[in-house]
Amino acid sequence: MCRHLAYVGPPIPLGRLLSEPEHCLVRQSWEPRGQRYGTVNADGFGVGWYAEGDPVPARYRRSGPVWGDESFADLARVVRSGAFLAAVRDATVPGADGEAAAAPFTSGPWLFSHNGNVRDWPDAVADIAAATLPPREMLQLAARTDSALVWALVLHRLRQGDDLGTALAEPVRELAGASPASRLNLLLTDGTAIAATAWGDSLWYLADPRAQRVVVVSEPYDDDPRWCEVPDRTLLTATPARVALTPLKETTP
Secondary structure (H helix, E strand, C coil): CCEEEEEEEEEEEEEHHHHHCCCCHHHCCCCCCCCCCCCCCCCEEEECCCCCCCCEEEEEECCCHHHHCHHHHHHHHHHHHEEEEEECCCCCCCCCCCCHCCCEECCCCEEEEEECCCCCCHHHHHHHHHHHCCHHHHHHCCCCCCCHHHHHHHHHHHHCCCCHHHHHHHHHHHHHHCCCCCCEEEECCCCCCCEECCCCCCCCEEEHHHHHHEEEEECCCEEEEEEEECCCCCCEEEEECEEEEEEEECCCC
């Protein structure tokens, strides 16, 4: 369920990756090629991007399918950015909070998306949430969804000073320990680097160090032979110059 994409590199129109390729993210909203769970991602979409000289990203989200939004088509055609994150959504719980539940979630310089679901939500992870998040942060959840809670756990670590990779890896281990059948493919950027986890669903990257660009996606948007699949249970950290893959081990409850 859900498909997402993050890019860091030379500035390009958003549509260069989101709407122009044959198997772009927009098409993946109704015809994904590699989606293992769910079939149609029509429960909302969003894109966040960084303008030159501004570390705080802009964001555009809607609760309906991306293919029916003419404003998004115009935006993707004219907006240029050197870093962006976009997602199309297949809701875990139908109707839950509409646009507020659509990725990317954001705070400060960060953009975040979750592809998957927390099994036995919310009971399985209630203890983790109570033990980790102060009451103020619990009351500030972006939506009443599993993805919003995952984002709150990641954001809590970012605010404590964790790097992008650690901020993703530790919540994934904790959540998977409490709810082992969960799918926790997470995607995070601060506009200069990307971190992602492959945990229960597909994840790919296309790196071009000579061109100083990297793309991380749920599934490839074209048939370029340079796409590399990330093994399951793996943390990816990437800059335009380098990609690193680190195996993740599940925490024993």
